[in-house]
Amino acid sequence: MINQEFVDKFRHYHKYGTWWDDLNPLTKFVVCFMVALTPIYALTWWYGLGVCVIVSIVAMTSKFRKNFFSLAVKVFLIITILLVVLRQIGHRATSITPLINIFGWQWYVETLFNSLNRASFIVGFSVTMILFFTTTPMRDITYQLEQMGVSHEASYVMLSSMQNIIDLKATAVTIFDSQKARGIETTGNAIKRAKAFFPTLAPLMIGAMQGTEEKTIALDARAFSVKRNHSFLRKLRPVQGYEWAMMAVAVIFNIAMIFVSFKILKQLPVTRFF
Amino acid sequence: MARIELKDVTYRYPYTKSPALKHITYTFEPGKFYGIIGENGGGKTTLCNLLRGLIPHFYQGSLKGDVIIDGTDVRKWDTDELSAQIGYVFQNPFTQISGIKETVFEEVGMGLENLGYSEEEVIKRVCDVCELLKITDLVEKDPNALSGGQKQRVAFASIISMDTEMLVIDEPTSQLDPEGTEDVFQIIKTLKEEHKTIVLVEHKIDLIAEFCDEIIVLKDGEIVFSGPTHEILSNRALLEANATIPQAAIFGHAMADAGKPLADIPITIEEAERLVRERKG
Numbered sequence: 001m002i003n004q005e006f007v008d009k010f011r012h013y014h015k016y017g018t019w020w021d022d023l024n025p026l027t028k029f030v031v032c033f034m035v036a037l038t039p040i041y042a043l044t045w046w047y048g049l050g051v052c053v054i055v056s057i058v059a060m061t062s063k064f065r066k067n068f069f070s071l072a073v074k075v076f077l078i079i080t081i082l083l084v085v086l087r088q089i090g091h092r093a094t095s096i097t098p099l100i101n102i103f104g105w106q107w108y109v110e111t112l113f114n115s116l117n118r119a120s121f122i123v124g125f126s127v128t129m130i131l132f133f134t135t136t137p138m139r140d141i142t143y144q145l146e147q148m149g150v151s152h153e154a155s156y157v158m159l160s161s162m163q164n165i166i167d168l169k170a171t172a173v174t175i176f177d178s179q180k181a182r183g184i185e186t187t188g189n190a191i192k193r194a195k196a197f198f199p200t201l202a203p204l205m206i207g208a209m210q211g212t213e214e215k216t217i218a219l220d221a222r223a224f225s226v227k228r229n230h231s232f233l234r235k236l237r238p239v240q241g242y243e244w245a246m247m248a249v250a251v252i253f254n255i256a257m258i259f260v261s262f263k264i265l266k267q268l269p270v271t272r273f274f
Numbered sequence: 275m276a277r278i279e280l281k282d283v284t285y286r287y288p289y290t291k292s293p294a295l296k297h298i299t300y301t302f303e304p305g306k307f308y309g310i311i312g313e314n315g316g317g318k319t320t321l322c323n324l325l326r327g328l329i330p331h332f333y334q335g336s337l338k339g340d341v342i343i344d345g346t347d348v349r350k351w352d353t354d355e356l357s358a359q360i361g362y363v364f365q366n367p368f369t370q371i372s373g374i375k376e377t378v379f380e381e382v383g384m385g386l387e388n389l390g391y392s393e394e395e396v397i398k399r400v401c402d403v404c405e406l407l408k409i410t411d412l413v414e415k416d417p418n419a420l421s422g423g424q425k426q427r428v429a430f431a432s433i434i435s436m437d438t439e440m441l442v443i444d445e446p447t448s449q450l451d452p453e454g455t456e457d458v459f460q461i462i463k464t465l466k467e468e469h470k471t472i473v474l475v476e477h478k479i480d481l482i483a484e485f486c487d488e489i490i491v492l493k494d495g496e497i498v499f500s501g502p503t504h505e506i507l508s509n510r511a512l513l514e515a516n517a518t519i520p521q522a523a524i525f526g527h528a529m530a531d532a533g534k535p536l537a538d539i540p541i542t543i544e545e546a547e548r549l550v551r552e553r554k555g
């Protein structure tokens with residue numbers, strides 16, 4: 001017997017059961033994008049940090065929070081540390097207040113804040129967009145795009161590229177394993193690994209190319225490109241009234257932040273470390 | 275009107291020297307069940323590609339002669355429309371999975387979505403087909419993570435759910451256990467009862483003997499034997515050509531060689547049984 005409860009799900013809009021995840025992908029995108037732009041205007045470390053905190057709180061309510069945090073934390077730390085350190089190497093002339101001295105390498109407070117301000121706009125933007133992409137499965141994005149008139153084919157290309165990356169990764173692992181079994185070194189130092197890596201490329205590429213040809217026929221067998229109106233087994237809830245309101249607020253907030261940033265924020269003493 | 279007519283068709287894949295099909299002339303009538311047999315590399319899959327219009331629309335190369343589908347030359351057919359007319363189950367089920375659906379249920383329903391069936395219709399058909407192919411316990415699984423046999427069932431289900439008038443089926447049981455093979459043949463039998471035109475490539479000759487109306491034997495791209503199933507499979511020439519023939523026919527020929535011929539050469543066990551019983555002495 002078929003699980004009727006499972007089948008019944010296709011009779012309704014798909015539900016993740018969490019508020020943020022169940023927003024329409026369009027809503028999530030507009031809100032995230034509008035917010036993501038604001039740290040770029042603000043260029044202020046505490047504003048960027050604030051955005052990251054709020055985004056993280058939203059992410060915590062999501063079913064996909066693990067995906068979010070595993071990527072967002074990496075991006076946050078790598079970009080921040082990189083910029084802070086690089087800035088301390090190259091930005092000395094105007095720096096006045098010493099921070100610490102690491103074996104003769106003098107760090108300055110002003111340089112630190114300057115680099116944090118710069119990091120904040122990259123990190124703030126990235127982390128907010130990561131929220132969108134990690135909490136919105138590709139199939140949801142393409143579904144909404146199709147609803148908005150993007151072609152079936154384009155949406156397939158997006159979906160299958162995602163799947164291809166997953167498949168390619170799996171294939172690479174298989175090839176690596178079989179080469180290891182044949183005695184080729186795939187672990188160890190970088191040179192050894194590189195030597196093992198290049199021979200795997202050829203079968204990988206050939207495999208990927210063959211896959212494309214086969215996939216084309218496979219889709220054709222399912223009447224993929226037939227010129228009729230398609231139906232959707234899995235449907236997402238259309239944009240609700242309050243979601244339009246959310247988007248409007250996000251846009252207004254974005255515009256407001258342009259003014260706030262250039263008229264007020266940059267005048268505050270805490271942010272004037274340029 | 276013939277469903278598909280092949281007139282002196284010769285086809286060569288791109289970048290190959292010798293043709294994969296040579297001077298093929300054959301008529302496929304609507305509602306009939308055709309079996310294609312022959313050794314590896316004989317051109318069975320190529321013939322399927324031709325009947326389904328993948329040659330010349332997808333596989334370039336050189337195509338000579340006429341392929342007429344429903345009265346229209348294949349070159350004039352819109353490929354996309356052909357895909358809605360003729361179902362094609364591939365030899366390799368691994369390549370038939372779309373790779374973009376999250377569950378088997380959606381995978382099986384994909385063709386129906388593309389054809390624009392209503393939600394309820396899609397759900398109903400997918401449920402029916404899954405029931406039929408005994409994959410109801412797989413519906414929630416990821417189609418990319420199935421065993422070979424499970425994939426083959428899902429691939430088969432995905433195509434027959436589309437309920438096309440004609441079906442081209444290339445070795446649907448290569449990955450299946452005897453029970454799975456039996457299931458698939460039962461389904462093919464029902465499809466036959468629904469008067470669909472079926473072209474089936476299959477190595478399991480006993481099954482071919484039981485179900486097909488006509489048989490085509492391919493060797494090196496040429497039709498070496500063709501005609502009504504019984505006539506072909508009971509033909510001694512087939513035995514002499516070292517082709518695989520049904521056990522019952524081997525038995526029939528052996529009886530004849532031993533000087534105790536049956537009234538006819540049987541091709542199924544049931545026939546053999548009947549003939550032996552009817553034989554006097």
Ligand SMILES: Nc1ncnc2c1ncn2[C@@H]1O[C@H](COP(=O)(O)OP(=O)(O)OP(=O)(O)O)[C@@H](O)[C@H]1O
Nearest residue numbers: 287288290294313314315316317318319320321365
């Ligand atoms: N895509 C292709 N490109 C070039 N040559 C091909 C291609 N597919 C098949 N051939 C060649 O065409 C010939 C017929 O192959 P085909 O796949 O039709 O045989 P088959 O009877 O289906 O064999 P099998 O029993 O192994 O499935 C073979 O010589 C094969 O090498």
Ligand SMILES: [Mg+2]
Nearest residue numbers: 318319320365
């Ligand atoms: Mg074949």
